[in-house]
Amino acid sequence: xxxxxxxxxxxxxxxxxxxxxxxxxxxxxxxxxxxxxxxxxxxxxxxxxxxxxxxxxxxxxxxxxxxxxxxxxxxxxxxxxxxxxxxxxxxxxxxxxxxxxxxxxxxxxxxxxxxxxxxxxxxxxxxxxxxxxxxxxxxxxxxxxxxxxxxxxxxxxxxxxxxxxxxxxxxxxxxxxxxxxxxxxxxxxxxxxxxxxxxxxxxxxxxxxxxxxxxxxxxxxxxxxxxxxxxxxxxxxxxxxxxxxxxxxxxxxxxxxxxxxxxxxxxxx
Amino acid sequence: xxxxxxxxxxxxxxxxxxxxxxxxxxxxxxxxxxxxxxxxxxxxxxxxxxxxxxxxxxxxxxxxxxxxxxxxxxxxxxxxxxxxxxxxxxxxxxxxxxxxxxxxxxxxxxxxxxxxxxxxxxxxxxxxxxxxxxxxxxxxxxxxxxxxxxxxxxxxxxxxxxxxxxxxxxxxxxxxxxxxxxxxxxxxxxxxxxxxxxxxxxxxxxxxxxxxxxxxxxxxxxxxxxxxxxxxxxxxxxxxxxxxxxxxxxxxxxxxxxxxxxxxxxxxxxxxxxxxxxxxxxxxxxxxxxxxxxxxxxxxxxxxxxxxxxxxxxxxxxxxxxxxxxxxxxxxxxxxxxxxxxxxxxxxxxxxxxxxxxxxxxxxxxxxxxxxxxxxxxxxxxxxxxxxxxxxxxxxxxxxxxxxxxxxxxxxxxxxxxxxxxxxxxxxxxxxxxxxxxxxxxxxxxxxxxxxxxxxxxxxxxxxxxxxxxxxxxxxxxxxxxxxxxxxxxxxxxxxxxxxxxxxxxxxxxxxxxxxxxxxxxxxxxxxxxxxxxxxxxxxxxxxxxxxxxxxxxxxxxxxxxxxxxxxxxxxxxxxxxxxxxxxxxxxxxx
Numbered sequence: 039x040x041x042x043x044x045x046x047x048x049x050x051x052x053x054x055x056x057x058x059x060x061x062x063x064x065x066x067x068x069x070x071x072x073x074x075x076x077x078x079x080x081x082x083x084x085x086x087x088x089x090x091x092x093x094x095x096x097x098x099x100x101x102x103x104x105x106x107x108x109x110x111x112x113x114x115x116x117x118x119x120x121x122x123x124x125x126x127x128x129x130x131x132x133x134x135x136x137x138x139x140x141x142x143x144x145x146x147x148x149x150x151x152x153x154x155x156x157x158x159x160x161x162x163x164x165x166x167x168x169x170x171x172x173x174x175x176x177x178x179x180x181x182x183x184x185x186x187x188x189x190x191x192x193x194x195x196x197x198x199x200x201x202x203x204x205x206x207x208x209x210x211x212x213x214x215x216x217x218x219x220x221x222x223x224x225x226x227x228x229x230x231x232x233x234x235x236x237x238x239x240x241x242x243x244x245x246x247x248x249x250x251x252x253x254x255x256x257x258x259x260x261x262x263x264x265x266x267x268x269x270x271x272x273x274x275x276x277x278x279x280x281x282x283x284x285x286x287x288x289x290x291x292x293x294x295x296x297x298x299x300x301x302x303x304x305x306x307x
Numbered sequence: 308x309x310x311x312x313x314x315x316x317x318x319x320x321x322x323x324x325x326x327x328x329x330x331x332x333x334x335x336x337x338x339x340x341x342x343x344x345x346x347x348x349x350x351x352x353x354x355x356x357x358x359x360x361x362x363x364x365x366x367x368x369x370x371x372x373x374x375x376x377x378x379x380x381x382x383x384x385x386x387x388x389x390x391x392x393x394x395x396x397x398x399x400x401x402x403x404x405x406x407x408x409x410x411x412x413x414x415x416x417x418x419x420x421x422x423x424x425x426x427x428x429x430x431x432x433x434x435x436x437x438x439x440x441x442x443x444x445x446x447x448x449x450x451x452x453x454x455x456x457x458x459x460x461x462x463x464x465x466x467x468x469x470x471x472x473x474x475x476x477x478x479x480x481x482x483x484x485x486x487x488x489x490x491x492x493x494x495x496x497x498x499x500x501x502x503x504x505x506x507x508x509x510x511x512x513x514x515x516x517x518x519x520x521x522x523x524x525x526x527x528x529x530x531x532x533x534x535x536x537x538x539x540x541x542x543x544x545x546x547x548x549x550x551x552x553x554x555x556x557x558x559x560x561x562x563x564x565x566x567x568x569x570x571x572x573x574x575x576x577x578x579x580x581x582x583x584x585x586x587x588x589x590x591x592x593x594x595x596x597x598x599x600x601x602x603x604x605x606x607x608x609x610x611x612x613x614x615x616x617x618x619x620x621x622x623x624x625x626x627x628x629x630x631x632x633x634x635x636x637x638x639x640x641x642x643x644x645x646x647x648x649x650x651x652x653x654x655x656x657x658x659x660x661x662x663x664x665x666x667x668x669x670x671x672x673x674x675x676x677x678x679x680x681x682x683x684x685x686x687x688x689x690x691x692x693x694x695x696x697x698x699x700x701x702x703x704x705x706x707x708x709x710x711x712x713x714x715x716x717x718x719x720x721x722x723x724x725x726x727x728x729x730x731x732x733x734x735x736x737x738x739x740x741x742x743x744x745x746x747x748x749x750x751x752x753x754x755x756x757x758x759x760x761x762x763x764x765x766x767x768x769x770x771x772x773x774x775x776x777x778x779x780x781x782x783x784x785x786x787x788x789x790x791x792x793x794x795x796x797x798x799x800x801x802x803x804x805x806x807x808x809x810x811x812x813x814x815x816x817x818x819x820x821x822x823x824x825x826x827x828x829x830x831x832x833x834x835x836x837x838x839x840x841x842x843x844x845x846x847x848x849x850x851x852x853x854x855x856x857x858x859x860x861x862x863x864x865x866x867x868x869x870x871x872x873x874x875x876x877x878x879x880x881x882x883x884x885x886x887x888x889x890x891x892x893x894x895x896x897x898x
Binding site: 041044045048052055059060061062063064070072073076077080083084087088091092094095098099102103104108109110111112113114115116119120123124127128131134135138139141142143145146160161162179180181183185190221223224225226227229231233234236237238239240241242243244245247260262263264265266267268269270271272273 | 385386389458459460464466467470472473474476560561562563564565566568572573574575576577610611612613615616617618619641642643646647649650653654657658660661664665667668669671672674675676677678679680681686689692693696697700701703704707708709710712713714715716717766769773774777778780781782784786787788789790791793794795797799800803871873874875876881
């Protein structure tokens with residue numbers, strides 16, 4: 039009866055491992071605690087099913103193990119039991135799906151007062167662009183990328199002239215302000231991933247993708263790339279600093295706009 | 308008990324069916340090498356699949372060495388690491404599991420289990436194997452080509468797969484990979500048409516569809532799916548090859564790579580992802596459905612009890628097969644596709660959990676009031692249920708779109724798919740080999756070696772992949788050559804990684820015990836006899852063991868009953884073979 043014992047140990051061991059595990063998600067720093075809650079609900083439902091199914095199987099193996107003279111029952115079907123099980127499974131699935139879809143609806147609906155920033159991935163570093171005083175990001179295109187204009191901002195679009203360009207340096211965000219993150223890539227797929235924010239999204243060259251979140255905690259957070267982008271993938275790191283509003287304004291004042299950058303380059307030519 | 312009226316099976320007279328259509332071998336070459344006997348082709352497929360599978364096993368060791376002990380092994384650099392994970396994934400999914408379940412088990416079991424002499428198109432069947440072998444050779448050639456094999460990840464996402472920042476992107480690696488896939492799909496189509504037509508047209512008299520063993524249902528449905536899904540991968544591979552060789556822009560937009568503006572323009576990287584996963588998700592079930600079918604038969608035979616809810620099991624297989632074509636974009640929740648797709652694909656994905664759960668219930672309910680013999684096939688079947696339930700349940704995390712957002716591209720995903728489509732189907736592969744080896748060779752596999760193999764593999768695999776979910780929960784991304792000094796990753800994660808690596812090395816070593824057993828038992832195994840498990844299905848009722856070319860003697864079997872007449876009340880034995888005519892005094896509860 040080693041099997042029954044091992045199955046019991048697997049059930050108990052898995053539950054104990056889960057409860058005592060020091061390996062758990064990072065303390066959240068965004069508004070997406072709804073996501074964490076949905077995961078908790080899912081852990082409960084799936085955990086109960088796992089324990090129930092494996093324990094029942096272990097019981098069957100123990101109770102109906104072969105002994106001389108035993109003979110199995112003959113019961114091809116049991117419609118009532120089968121439909122009852124299918125129905126309760128459907129109910130459990132709905133209990134996970136419903137909150138999931140409600141939160142997804144929030145996830146894809148950007149609040150109207152959200153600010154905008156742009157993250158541009160390239161092998162293997164992060165660039166950022168903030169709208170300038172006009173609050174609008176100018177158009178950009180990979181075809182316009184040059185050594186002097188690494189993000190491919192379109193020069194004759196007036197909305198882009200005051201955009202703030204942060205190339206390969208850290209990004210700051212003010213706490214408590216919702217932000218819609220526009221995502222672009224100039225070479226291959228990347229994925230802007232800050233574990234503490236929970237939200238993430240791939241960036242696709244030729245498209246602009248997005249997600250939104252609200253930073254809820256000040257601090258310095260590491261940016262990773264979560265979509266394989268070549269041999270430098272693990273080294274593609276960046277930093278996001280969530281500031282109090284005053285500190286954010288002080289940082290913002292030191293940044294250079296697109297037209298300043300262009301002006302610095304032009305005389306040299 | 309259900310009461311289903313007796314069918315025409317009782318009155319069909321026996322008849323001779325000549326095997327004139329078979330091509331009988333005339334020399335050693337046509338008997339063992341260019342054979343048109345599905346059983347020989349099955350063994351050729353299986354040996355090739357296991358050989359290339361050994362390469363994938365060694366690659367998994369190297370991957371785990373790097374992850375568990377970063378920096379200790381100087382011969383593993385980042386280029387190699389990405390080449391290893393790419394080849395490991397592609398080999399396991401396509402060249403091992405797909406080829407083994409369909410080309411291996413399908414070829415051996417379909418004709419025998421439905422009572423046919425052979426596949427209906429034996430010549431195309433032979434070609435199928437030789438194209439498969441060619442595909443494997445082209446794949447392996449990547450290791451010896453300049454620049455090595457591709458390191459794009461098994462998903463081969465462009466533009467990355469075609470750029471210079473990826474190993475093999477501008478060399479031979481990606482060309483050989485795509486070519487190999489194209490050859491594989493052509494070869495598979497020849498075999499796949501055979502499996503489908505044989506099941507539909509080649510069944511013995513009395514073998515109605517609803518009397519077929521679930522093994523045949525699983526392989527049949529998986530093959531239909533593969534014939535519909537592989538063309539998507541085929542066109543994706545052809546277009547990508549054009550992008551690479553002819554400079555087209557199917558998947559390549561305007562990009563600037565390492566400071567240089569490439570000539571491509573207007574292509575769509577995300578179109579490739581849709582094509583890939585339109586194939587890729589059904590592919591999960593192409594591997595899983597044969598496993599579902601086979602494990603049903605293993606459980607039924609070794610618990611001496613009919614499979615519970617046979618008709619529900621058949622319909623669950625068919626429904627899962629159909630639904631799996633409308634869930635593909637759950638692999639793309641954070642791909643940047645229109646996020647509104649998330650509502651649809653999360654719903655379809657979670658609906659598929661219901662027929663899947665029904666299958667699990669019915670396996671366990673088959674054990675209920677059974678007469679459970681803890682043979683090696685039964686042990687592996689139990690191992691399958693544990694790992695499949697575990698991996699299936701974590702699928703409910705990843706399928707539920709918003710839960711997927713933080714977990715996608717982390718080690719949680721790696722743990723999930725290894726548990727559900729790696730460990731679980733491989734448990735069934737082993738169970739099936741312990742079960743059918745006596746029919747194939749006439750000898751039993753060694754019991755003690757088999758038990759060592761089972762316990763180390765089962766407990767070891769659980770020890771590898773269960774904790775790995777928690778590495779992902781911390782936020783550790785997948786496909787990282789090294790984690791470096793990442794602030795949010797505590798040192799304990801590195802300890803856990805080391806533990807997982809050691810477990811992986813041990814589990815890999817246990818497979819050598821299995822290989823030894825296979826070879827040793829071929830010569831020294833106990834004589835099995837024709838039907839050592841006292842099973843009902845037709846393959847155990849052949850006149851010879853191993854079955855001769857043509858499978859049956861002069862007369863094809865006639866089928867009188869379903870595949871699960873175990874422990875029928877009133878019957879003298881606890882099993883009644885499918886070709887046994889009705890007996891007086893035995894109740895007929897089921898056709």
